[in-house]
Every structure is written in C-alpha cells, then in structure tokens.
Amino acid sequence: MRSFILPAATLWQRELVRFWRQKSRVMGVVASPLVFWLFIGYGSNDLAKFYSGALVLTVMFSAIFSTITIIEDRREGFLLSMLVSPAPRTSMVLGKILGSATLGWIQGMIFLLFAPLAGIGIAPGELVVLAGTIFLISFTLTGLGFVLAWKMESTSGFHALMNLLLFPMWIVSGALFPMAAAHGWIKAVMWINPLTYSVSLLNHALSLPDATPGALTSLVVTAAFGVALLLASGMMAARKSARSSA
Numbered sequence: 001m002r003s004f005i006l007p008a009a010t011l012w013q014r015e016l017v018r019f020w021r022q023k024s025r026v027m028g029v030v031a032s033p034l035v036f037w038l039f040i041g042y043g044s045n046d047l048a049k050f051y052s053g054a055l056v057l058t059v060m061f062s063a064i065f066s067t068i069t070i071i072e073d074r075r076e077g078f079l080l081s082m083l084v085s086p087a088p089r090t091s092m093v094l095g096k097i098l099g100s101a102t103l104g105w106i107q108g109m110i111f112l113l114f115a116p117l118a119g120i121g122i123a124p125g126e127l128v129v130l131a132g133t134i135f136l137i138s139f140t141l142t143g144l145g146f147v148l149a150w151k152m153e154s155t156s157g158f159h160a161l162m163n164l165l166l167f168p169m170w171i172v173s174g175a176l177f178p179m180a181a182a183h184g185w186i187k188a189v190m191w192i193n194p195l196t197y198s199v200s201l202l203n204h205a206l207s208l209p210d211a212t213p214g215a216l217t218s219l220v221v222t223a224a225f226g227v228a229l230l231l232a233s234g235m236m237a238a239r240k241s242a243r244s245s246a
Helices: 002-020 024-044 047-067 069-076 078-083 089-112 124-150 155-175 184-192 194-205 215-245
Strands: none
Touching: 002 089, 024 047, 047 069, 047 089, 047 124, 047 155, 047 194, 069 078, 069 124, 069 155, 089 124, 089 215, 124 155, 124 194, 124 215, 155 184, 155 194, 194 215
C-alpha cells in the first residue's frame, strides 16, 4: 500500500509546488472566465444563467494549463525516469491527475466566491456538496487533458487540440443555452456530451433552473467518465513504460 500511496502523494505535491512557483497562472485561469462571464451575463442581463457554465470553464482552463506539464516533463526527461521507476503506473498517473485536479478545484472554489454577484445564495451546508461536485468535475476534465496530452509532442499542438475539442464540448454542454432550447442534432449532441452532465450536476448543486439531465444521472455519468479516463491513462502509461523498458 505504501508503494502505491507514496508515489501518488509525491507527484501530487510536485504539481502544487510547481503551480505555486507560477503565480501568474492563478490570475490568468480565474480572470479569463470571470471576464467572459461578466460580459455575457451583463449583456443578457442574467448573470445566474451563465454562472455554472463559467465555473466549469474555469476548471476546464485549469485542466488545459495543468496537464500541459506532461509535455514539459517529457522534454525534460522526468517522464521517462518516472516510467522506468518501480512505482505502480496507476499510482503515478493518479498522482499527476490528483495534483492538477486539486489546482482546478482550488480555482473553482475561488470562482465560487463570485456567486453572490449572480444573486446565488449558498448555505453553509451546501458548500460541502459544491466542493465535492467541483472536485469531481475537475478530476474528470483533468483526466481528459491527461489522455490528450500524453500523445502530444508539442505544446502548440496540444493547445490546438484542446481548443478544437473542449470548447465545442463546453458550448454544447448547456453552459450557454439549456437543453430545452436546443433543436435537432444539437440536442442529440448535448445528450452524448459528457460535459453536459457536469454542467447539469453543478446546476443541481447550486439549485439553479434548467438542470437537465437529473441529478443522479449527472452524478453517475460524470463519475463514470472520470474513472474511465483514469483507467485509460493508466493503460497508456503502462504501454509507454513497456516500450521504454524494451
């Protein structure tokens, strides 16, 4: 058990220390969705309508910036040394994902402080549920970022892929318009989009309207997607380790 927990905890701590040394990332990741939300919200005279989507966008930005460190680790040789170590591959992947997910969670919680601007009241008892919801969403998005970053050789290619994939996912997730207002194939895409369930789960936690699908369905799909991405990341790392050893 120690051989599994220690590598995961070490890599988790490494991600936090690296982030602390790059303080400008906090401002960039939180400020961009905040400005985006304020412009759209005040433009439509409904800040509450777009709040949950902006919060998910904050976590998504964090996942983009955090998982890019995988490409940097490959360039610096750290990734190879990590893979040839005797530590379990799943524990190393879990440590990387947990570290980045924790950063996304912290930045999501910072964004939660702006809920009163949207007229959203949060009771003390609801804060625990919201904290768990934001962490689950952060873990899932970080896992997706890990899977994509693992195959990339350059940061520019990674950013292009993330913009091509994640932003369309976010747009048709219910962040900008509810599922009830969607028509035709867009509505079908929303039903199969995993991020739709993350936004819906957050809407339920905030007691906001237009929370579709249901709370239980949203929770199950978001958690299952996160676990699937963790397992996929572990298998990718195991294959890479096998090739490196050969």
